[in-house]
Amino acid sequence: MTSELKERKILITGATGFIGKWLTLYLHNKSFQLIAHGSSEESIRRLKSFLRGQNIDENNLEYWQENFLKDDWKFPNFSDIDAVIHCAAITKVREGTLENYDKYFQLNVVATKIIGKKALKEKIKHFIHLSTGQVFGKVDKFPITEQTPKNPINLYGITKLMGEQVIASLGMMGLNYTIIRPFSVYGKMHQNIIAIITNKIKNNEELTIYGDGNQKRAFLHVDDICNAIFLILFNEKCFEKDYNLSGEKEYSVNELVNLLSKKFEKEPKIVYKKAPVNELNRNIADLTKIKLLGFRPQKTLEDFIFNEL
């Protein structure tokens, strides 16, 4: 990437989230100017403290605090923003219940529309939308390609698919967009299934597994996601395209528990329960399309568990 590109300014929505904070650090280290968004003073304070802990100088960083569930939003100054990477979303599959219906719709669909429209109006050069492998739902044929039919089976997957369609419709009106669908991401400081199982095992607590534990995920390290986004950012070949993104190896929940039990030399007590919402049995991406950009996953889950955890 040329120095000219490095001077560009990028707005990251959801920069206070798990992927957002590692992406902020990654793109900052590539010398981009950034506006990092979070929904609250507290989450921005935590992001600042995380970045300071990584010894970065904050010269190229601005912050934008806005709660997209409010009615009256205020955007930051868009005059010199070159790209938007839209990470903000409600992301928990299991919290997608009737009680939370409006929140999922408001954030994953309506807020996506408002930000996408603003980006189009301001003629920003590239809009990268983070969607999810959950948009595919139950699938007959694996690995999942970009052409696999999308039949989501939970509220998270459905509202994220609607968000994709909103962005594609703005694409028809001139927005240069790319959709990225991470499947299951992991890394340090993530409150995901790996962290939950790790904490239970370390604290000798009973472990609840939803379903029979044979459901599989192809985990991808967050550094690999950041690298994929970097390959796509401002790359005109990627405009109006979508990319599925997962690890190359699948692990069942039972296998994950075994790996973590081995790491911490414990034998956890496990209780199997019915999941509260529909969940996927398998979720692995076909990486053919993203590999054409030069992408290759660099990290393995075993390395992470045995050397980084």
Ligand SMILES: NC(=O)c1ccc[n+]([C@@H]2O[C@H](COP(=O)([O-])OP(=O)(O)OC[C@H]3O[C@@H](n4cnc5c(N)ncnc54)[C@H](OP(=O)(O)O)[C@@H]3O)[C@@H](O)[C@H]2O)c1
């Ligand atoms: N992690 C994964 O395994 C995974 C897999 C597939 C797809 N994705 C997609 O990748 C993106 C980032 O995921 P993530 O794991 O980083 O999610 P996350 O940790 O749950 O972060 C969500 C982000 O959205 C922001 N947000 C939540 N409610 C908001 C509101 N009312 N107004 C404004 N912002 C709000 C949060 O801000 P605060 O921190 O301030 O609340 C946070 O920055 C999402 O679009 C997700 O669908 C993630």
